[in-house]
Amino acid sequence: MADYYVSTQNLSVGYHKKTVLENITIGVNRGEILTLIGPNGAGKSTILKSLAGQLRLLAGTVYIDREALSLIDKNALSQKLAVVFTQRLRTELMTCRDVVATGRYPYTGRFGILSAKDWCKVEEAMALIQITAFADEDFTKISDGQRQRVMLARAICQEPDIILLDEPTSHLDMKHKLEFLQLLQNMAREKKLSVIMSLHELDLAKKVSDKIMCVGTHSVERFGTPQEIFEEHYIRTLFGVTTGSFDERTCGMELEAPKGKPEVFVLAGAASGQDTFRSLQRKGIAFATGILFENDMDYPVAKALAAETVSVGALEHIGQERLRRAQELAASCKRIICCRSSFAPWEPENRVLYEGLKAYQSSLFT
Amino acid sequence: MLAALLLVMTVLNIIIGSVPIPLAEVFGLAAGNGTDATAQTILWQIRLPRTIAAVVLGGALALSGYLLQTFFHNPIAGPFVLGISSGAKLTVALLLVLVANQVTNISSVAMIAAAFAGALLAMGFVLIMARVVDKMSMLIVGGVMIGYICSAVTDIVVTFASDADIVNLHNWSKGSFSGITWENVRVMSVLVFATTAVIFLISKPISAYQLGEAYAQNMGVNLKLLRMLLVFLSSMLAACITAFAGPVSFVGIAVPHLVKQLFGTAKPLFMIPACFLGGSVFCLLCDLLARTAFAPTEMSISTVTAVFGAPIVIIILFRKQRA
Numbered sequence: 001m002a003d004y005y006v007s008t009q010n011l012s013v014g015y016h017k018k019t020v021l022e023n024i025t026i027g028v029n030r031g032e033i034l035t036l037i038g039p040n041g042a043g044k045s046t047i048l049k050s051l052a053g054q055l056r057l058l059a060g061t062v063y064i065d066r067e068a069l070s071l072i073d074k075n076a077l078s079q080k081l082a083v084v085f086t087q088r089l090r091t092e093l094m095t096c097r098d099v100v101a102t103g104r105y106p107y108t109g110r111f112g113i114l115s116a117k118d119w120c121k122v123e124e125a126m127a128l129i130q131i132t133a134f135a136d137e138d139f140t141k142i143s144d145g146q147r148q149r150v151m152l153a154r155a156i157c158q159e160p161d162i163i164l165l166d167e168p169t170s171h172l173d174m175k176h177k178l179e180f181l182q183l184l185q186n187m188a189r190e191k192k193l194s195v196i197m198s199l200h201e202l203d204l205a206k207k208v209s210d211k212i213m214c215v216g217t218h219s220v221e222r223f224g225t226p227q228e229i230f231e232e233h234y235i236r237t238l239f240g241v242t243t244g245s246f247d248e249r250t251c252g253m254e255l256e257a258p259k260g261k262p263e264v265f266v267l268a269g270a271a272s273g274q275d276t277f278r279s280l281q282r283k284g285i286a287f288a289t290g291i292l293f294e295n296d297m298d299y300p301v302a303k304a305l306a307a308e309t310v311s312v313g314a315l316e317h318i319g320q321e322r323l324r325r326a327q328e329l330a331a332s333c334k335r336i337i338c339c340r341s342s343f344a345p346w347e348p349e350n351r352v353l354y355e356g357l358k359a360y361q362s363s364l365f366t
Numbered sequence: 367m368l369a370a371l372l373l374v375m376t377v378l379n380i381i382i383g384s385v386p387i388p389l390a391e392v393f394g395l396a397a398g399n400g401t402d403a404t405a406q407t408i409l410w411q412i413r414l415p416r417t418i419a420a421v422v423l424g425g426a427l428a429l430s431g432y433l434l435q436t437f438f439h440n441p442i443a444g445p446f447v448l449g450i451s452s453g454a455k456l457t458v459a460l461l462l463v464l465v466a467n468q469v470t471n472i473s474s475v476a477m478i479a480a481a482f483a484g485a486l487l488a489m490g491f492v493l494i495m496a497r498v499v500d501k502m503s504m505l506i507v508g509g510v511m512i513g514y515i516c517s518a519v520t521d522i523v524v525t526f527a528s529d530a531d532i533v534n535l536h537n538w539s540k541g542s543f544s545g546i547t548w549e550n551v552r553v554m555s556v557l558v559f560a561t562t563a564v565i566f567l568i569s570k571p572i573s574a575y576q577l578g579e580a581y582a583q584n585m586g587v588n589l590k591l592l593r594m595l596l597v598f599l600s601s602m603l604a605a606c607i608t609a610f611a612g613p614v615s616f617v618g619i620a621v622p623h624l625v626k627q628l629f630g631t632a633k634p635l636f637m638i639p640a641c642f643l644g645g646s647v648f649c650l651l652c653d654l655l656a657r658t659a660f661a662p663t664e665m666s667i668s669t670v671t672a673v674f675g676a677p678i679v680i681i682i683l684f685r686k687q688r689a
Contacts, residue, residue: 054583078586090439090578092632105574105585111635112570 004063005030005194006051006162011060013043013050019058020046024220026213028194030161033184035205036198037229038215039239044198045086047215048164051196052083064162078106082155084165089139089151096142096150097135100126103158125157129183144171152180156187163187165197169204177201181208203251206230214238247300254304255281262288262307264337265330267354269347271297272339277305288333290326291318291350318349326353330360368625368643372421375650379417380409382658387413417650419546419554423607424617424649425642426558428625429565430603431618432641436576436634437596438496441682442506444618445485445604449512451615453488454481454608455539456516456523463527474553474609481605488512489601540666541612543653554606561602562642568595569634576634614649615668616675621645623678648674 004027014020020043028034036044049055051062053069062069064080072080082103091099103125104118114122126132129149134142139150148171155163163184169177181204187193199205205212205226212229214222216238222229230248235241244255264280264287266273273289274297280287290310292299302309310326312318330336336357343351381387387395387405395402395409431444438448445451461480495508520539538545565572571592574582583589607614625644626632652670659665 049580052580052584054580074588075586078584081584083581083584085580087578087580089581090576092576093626093630094632102574102577102581102585105570108570110567110570112573113635 004028005065006196007063008051009060009063011050011062012058013046013055014058015046015055017058021215021220022059024060026223028196028211030192030194031188032210033188033195033197033208034211034213035209036196036213036215037200037202037205037238039217042215042217044215045166048083048085048166048196048198052081052164053077075106078158080160081162081164082158082160084148084151084155084163084168086166086170091139094139095136096131096139097122097126099139099150100153100157103154103156106158121157121159125153128156129153145173145176148172149176149180152183160193162194162196165195167198167200169199169201177204184208202235202246206251245304247304250300252300254301257281257305257307258284258286260286260307262286262329262333264335265289265333267336267338267340267350267357268292268298268302269296269350270340270344273298274301276337276339277301281305288329290329291322291347291353293347318347320349323349323353327356330357336360368640368647371647372643372650375647375654376417376421379420379650379654380413382654383408383413415546415548415551416543416653418551419610420543420649420653421646422551422555422558423543423611423614424645424647425562426603426645427607427614427617427649428621428641428645429562429638430600430607432622432637433565433596433600433603434618435622436572437593437600438505439578440505441623441686442619442679443509444616445600445607446513446613446615446618447506448488448492448509449516450485450488450492450601450604451608451613452513452516452520454484454605455613456520457481457484457487458609459520459523459539463523474550477609478553478557478605481609482602484516485601485605485608486597488516489597493597538612541614541668542656542664542666543611543649544664546610550610554610557606558603561599562638564595565599566638568592569638572596572634576632611667613668614671616671616679617645617648619682620671620675620678621648623682
């Protein structure tokens with residue numbers, strides 16, 4: 001653990017002696033992004049607050065650059081570590097520029113007056129986050145999304161080595177979400193900044209994070225790379241999902257599959273069936289589908305929504321048995337929807353299925 | 367600008383009164399070649415100490431209000447509405463009634479010490495309440511209740527006091543700058559200016575604290591120490607005022623608000639001196655009106671400050687609602 005820039009050892013966090021989470025051991029290098037994911041109320045914010053030194057640690061130690069957090073001088077720490085929390089910054093008659101300027105606080109003298117160099121840093125940070133356009137507006141009068149970006153600019157002009165962010169993207173639109181995370185990634189890469197944040201967007205978490213920590217309801221369940229974390233069915237367990245589904249590979253979410261015996265058979269594949277699957281789900285009609293290769297984009301959707309999916313591994317032959325099963329399913333359905341009419345040379349069984357269905361119920365072809 | 371206003375108000379307070387003293391005569395008296403003995407007495411023994419008291423205590427009052435507003439993150443907090451003035455009033459009344467029988471002259475320091483104890487006690491109650499309720503309006507309601515309880519107990523104490531004490535107590539317990547002696551002025555000036563200097567020195571952590579505890583902590587502020595300092599300093603100021611002028615209402619709320627609006631900033635580095643000067647000007651004006659509006663009858667200072675201050679509180683509340 002001593003090699004990491006930020007690390008914890010057997011850390012227990014909580015409020016007023018009431019332990020929320022125990023045995024937290026993490027390690028983050030310089031330039032790495034660690035993301036905390038997990039259900040609401042599990043304790044992600046508690047961990048972040050503890051790492052920031054705002055909550056008394058119930059057990060264990062946090063090390064920053066091999067030094068115990070509790071032993072680091074407060075002002076020195078404020079030059080090393082910046083926070084962007086969900087808690088609103090209280091301001092009165094302060095413009096966005098004033099708010100960003102408070103990031104320079106640890107570098108100012110007894111009366112907190114900013115030097116010309118400090119103001120330079122403020123302008124730089126605002127230009128980087130592209131908030132210069134509303135720099136002179138009152139901080140309380142801008143939108144939540146804009147406020148979040150101002151807070152990031154504030155943290156950046158604090159020139160930290162570590163930045164802690166609690167759900168920083170929650171109020172941002174998708175454009176700014178992407179820009180925000182891109183910026184964090186750039187800073188992590190270029191300025192060797194260690195980023196520790198909580199995110200609710202699992203798809204983005206998977207893409208931006210070097211490491212992920214899964215904070216479950218009772219304990220920190222996993223800590224590792226995104227590949228290790230996004231294991232099939234794990235996210236469902238972590239969040240206790242009982243309605244709908246989540247696909248760990250694509251990070252796609254689907255609503256609940258219609259219940260009952262399949263009424264419709266959908267001949268899909270080559271990404272032709274997803275829209276049909278979802279339209280059937282919206283109408284509450286149970287369906288079966290096939291024959292899908294498991295690397296087809298239709299496959300995760302079918303798996304989530306279809307009553308039964310006839311599928312085959314990406315590099316395998318379909319074979320007679322699967323063809324028979326698909327034919328059986330189609331025969332038991334009241335309707336047939338065909339989403340495609342052209343087939344690749346490696347799926348002759350799908351062509352056979354198609355011809356058979358055409359003969360069987362030609363009126364239903366769409 | 368505030369300094370200029372202060373100067374003008376000071377001069378007005380000195381020359382206007384039931385016996386007007388023209389400015390030329392003031393300079394003459396000050397130079398020591400005055401002929402009118404009455405005017406001399408009025409100027410030196412009454413007007414001047416009273417004016418200085420209004421300047422010092424008015425400033426202290428506004429500053430104490432500003433600190434409390436910062437501490438509670440509540441724009442309508444102040445020593446009077448939170449019951450801190452009334453707490454101080456109670457202990458001072460107790461001191462006056464219990465000790466006055468044995469000792470004829472109670473020193474200013476003893477008065478302040480008693481007031482400080484009372485202020486801290488009331489502050490303690492307010493702090494306990496603030497822990498339980500996190501709503502701005504509830505905190506104020508609680509503070510007002512504490513104020514009423516303290517006032518009621520004060521009234522009981524006064525009821526059992528001997529007649530001679532009552533006259534004094536009655537005037538003082540409603541708030542007034544009259545009857546201030548030079549000894550009072552010396553003690554209050556030293557205390558208030560020392561306290562103000564300390565407050566000015568901690569304006570940087572105060573500015574961080576204003577942003578919210580979580581962020582202040584990240585900015586390297588020692589929260590515990592700062593909170594304690596804020597409580598002590600604001601109680602000290604409130605105690606000084608109450609010990610000498612009784613409870614004075616609304617200045618603590620109105621002045622910081624007016625100053626903020628007037629200058630369009632809330633930076634402590636600026637607000638601390640500006641509030642002080644603003645409080646001085648406000649109190650000089652109110653005291654002038656209290657003395658002269660219905661002369662020779664003198665109103666209590668709180669009557670006048672309430673007339674100006676209470677509407678401002680209402681305006682703040684309306685604005686808060688709309689925001």
